[in-house]
Amino acid sequence: MNTEQNAVNQTQHQNSEGNQSGPNDSGNSEREFKQVRASMHSAITLNKTEVLDDVLNNFSEGYFSLSHENRRNLLLVLAREYDLDRSQVRELIKQCLGLDLPSDKAQVSGPEEDSLFSSFYRIERNLRHALKPVYEDLFDRLNTHPGGLRFLSNLRADILSILAEENIASLRALDSYLKEKLSTWLSPAALELHQITWDDPASLLEKIVAYEAVHPISNLLDLKRRLGTGRRCFGYLHPAIPGEPLIFIEVALLKDVAQSIQDVLWDSPPIPETEATCALFYSISSTQPGLAGINLGKFLIKRVITLVKREMSHISTFATLSPIPGFMQWLLSKLASQTLLAEADMSQQLADGSSSTFYENILNPEEEEALMGLPKDNVDGTNGMEVMFNLLTSKSYKWIHSPEFLSVLKKPLMRLCARYLLQEKKRGKALDSVANFHLQNGAMVERINWLADRSEKGLSQSGGIMVNYVYSLEHIEEYAHSYFTNGEIHASPVLHHYVEVMASA
Secondary structure, eight states: OOSSSHHHHTTTTTTTTSOOOOOOHHHHHHHHHHHHHHHHHHHHHHHHHHHHHHHHHHHHHHHSSHHHHHHHHHHHHHHHHSSSOOOHHHHHHEEEEEEESSSGGGGOTHHHHHHHHHHHHHHHHHHHHHHTTHHHHHHHHHHTTTHHHHHHHHHHHHHHHHHHOOOOHHHHHHHHHHHHHHHHTTTTGOOOOEOTTTSHHHHHHHHHHHHHHOOOSSSSSHHHTTSSSSSEEEEEEETTTTTSSSSEEEEEEESSSOSSSSHHHHHSOOGGGOOOOOEEHHHHHHEGGHHHHHHHHHHHHHHHHHHHHHHOTOOOOEEBBOOOOHHHHHHHHHHHHHHHHHHHHHHHHHSSOOSSOOOOOOOOOOHHHHHTSSSSSOOOOOHHHOOOOHHHTTTOOOGGGOOHHHHHHHHHHHHHOOOOHHHHEEETSSSSSHHHHHTTTOOEEEEETOOOOHHHHHHHTTOOOEEEEEOOOHHHHHHHHHHHHHHOOOOOHHHHHHHHHHHHH
16 A cells, blocks of 8 residues: 555646746746746745735746746755755854853752853754744745645645755755644644545545556446445545545455455445454555655554444454555565576686675575476576566566466465565665555554455566555554564564575575
């Protein structure tokens, strides 16, 4: 369930075409840039509230009229020229360090304390003020301006787009500050949980179809099924962005935890809701690229669990059926690099009898033998890893149509997928983005499911494997805390067994 990067392509630059200037329009483009820059300056510095709304309108409308390059230039001006005054910050720090602080504050009280600490309090107050960048005023004013929150989200989408191509320190600082502000303004208290139904306005339903990023909605009949009996869809709405969910989650009410997305999407007819014991989250999609990195999904899942449990006490299991978007990329990279190392290792052993410390045969002997035993007229490779690589990179996915290939590939793919989810980490957290999302929200890894998504997307991302995460109500906070503090990943004994088998081989 990709909450921070799926659906980006659909909304990365709303109104971004703007004024795409050609060679003969350079003069007009420059004049427009100067006008928008002037309106931005006024929006930051003006104190006359009676004209501020007009100034903010001029700036936001003018911004969208700029070309992509001029938007970039304007954002750099904002990041660099309206940052904090670092010379003032340094001077205040020097003043603070120049004062003698009593070794035991507890022994100082009353008038003596006021006299002794007044300079510290004054300098610290001034320092807090100096550490606020000038562009904070622009963000705060836009947040209270009609349409301003949506504009700030689009503004940050542009910032993230630029940072994806260029690592500009001042722009990254601007993004970090804006992200913090948006996180505050979009706290759960400011968001409305709304159950989306077939009776909602067509404009809202169109947003669901457009932004569904995990399992695309094929037609109106498909949409109606997802909002009908045995299904639920919930979204977070914000009053400043009416009629458009910031994020939404789709839920299937089932007898058991589903093992394939086909069972969920094409379950017809669904079971009576009174017979359901499991609420399965099978898709969660963010609609605003500018809110990337702001974990609205965490609060959404917990509120949906609370709501469903209150309305349907017979629901005892809350689980997901999730994609594993990074697995195949990790595996193919591993297979390619280890195959090259295997060749180098062979040469090195022939030369001096030693072996590479980086080489790792990620297949066990039984898997290696099975892969090398496949008919040579259908596969090629000098070792098992090379055979697997060639099969998995076949654009026709011929392995999916062969019972023999499926039989040989299932064991190593399932085992390596368990390793990827439980052991492969980045900065101490799960390497897979969806795994990281659910684990930091307090879920555990329950089960991986073979050929659970046979779509082209599912095959290319994870070889068709999907994973069930389970939210155990009594352990959510405990699991979230242990994952956050030390990267501990809670998983079922079956998942641990997959990994332990290889460790003992």
